[in-house]
Amino acid sequence: MRILHILDHSAPLHSGYAFRTLSILREQRRRGWETFQLTSPKQNAGDVERETADGFEFVRTPYRPGWLARVPAMWPFDEMRATEARLLGFAREVEPDVLHAHSPVLDVLPAIRVGRALGLPVVYEVRALWEDAAVDHGTTTERSLRYRASHALETHALRRVDAITTICDGLRRDILRRGIAADKVTVIPNAVDIEKFRVLDGADVDLARSLGLDGWEVIGFCGSFYAYEGLDLLIDALPQIVASRPQVKLLLVGGGPQDAALREQARARGVAARVGFTGRVPHDEIDRYYSLASLLAFPRRSMRLTELVTPLKPLEAMAQGKVLVASDVGGHRELIESGRTGLLFAAGDVNALAHCVLRLLADASLRDRLATGGRRFVESERTWARSVSRYEAIYASLIAPRERA
Secondary structure (H helix, E strand, O other): OEEEEEEOOOOOOOOHHHHHHHHHHHHHHHOOOEEEEEEOHHHOOOOOOEEEEOOEEEEOOOOOOOHHHHOOOOHHHHHHHHHHHHHHHHHHHHOOOEEEEEOOHHHHHHHHHHHHHHOOOEEEEEOOOHHHHHHHOOOOOOOOHHHHHHHHHHHHHHHHOOEEEEOOHHHHHHHHOOOOOHHHEEEOOOOEOOOOOOOOOOOOHHHHHHOOOOOOEEEEEEEEOOHHHOHHHHHHHHHHHHHHOOOEEEEEEEEOOOHHHHHHHHHHOOOHHHEEEEEOOOHHHHHHHHOOOOEEEEOOOOOHHHHHOOOOHHHHHHHOOOOEEEEOOHHHHOOOOEOOOEEEEOOOOHHHHHHHHHHHHOOHHHHHHHHHHHHHHHHHHOEHHHHHHHHHHHHHHHHHHHHHO
């Protein structure tokens, strides 16, 4: 099978989106499938036309804004124009069996047009819904005119593709509520490479020493610093935690829009000396930072995005034998069974977050039991080999009619 993936962005950029893409590509190649990769103007690759990252060649879409981009609210259509032109040429070059477009909808609409032009089936992988992502980034609000227009555009695309995959049950339910047939939608959940993310054998002593964490109990977070991650709640909870556990520090690994605000909050709360900011680190070194954590915290706030979408980082932490504290948003409830694979607390409740953290720090046997349960869950349910195998039937069902024609 020859699969052409159309992507918002990719490695070498760091994001959960890019890491999921790399995992899918590696596993599809292991299965003997040929993959080709094209990214949208969002990659911001300048005039670069092709780029190799993590062993894969990505075709880039050089972008120079046209007249349409100067019209208010019309820039997405100008970007889609560029993506469509680039995709049409690349698809003619590599002659794929399937076009597989991944969120956002700005990647999918060009794929639909190219698919119709070349007689190719189109799969749409919904990783998040465009209207909800815009709310999170602060560029619109729920029920605004832009939100409703984005919702309509998303539904339009869902109705016109040949098959839909999505990363979790929450998103699948939302898609079905738009009138999409259930047999058209398949969940391909986030997963982990369990050979890469192994149970860690103790802390990285040299790294701990370099970060001033040697001998401390460490609450860790690894990921992007977006408002919906609720990291401000973690900083608010820290004084209460430290009052009971004086040897606690918080380690925030990553970066993003909330970085400066979080640093200022730590200073204002009087805990700046207790909060370490590493900045973004290479993904292949993330296990060194996981090794330092006594527990990992994922305090996501409740909003449509977090209620619908499952994150990747908790699975990586479970795979490495780390115990989790997480808010009870819908995306977390799909991954974590409280009391078996981690502890859940009421989203937005600082006191409940502090209570769960203190409970785990005080009970080594509970930490061990939850860590073991998390690793077993990942091994049995959330490997990339298991997840990616689900694409085969979808692709085959779309390719077979073309081969008979």
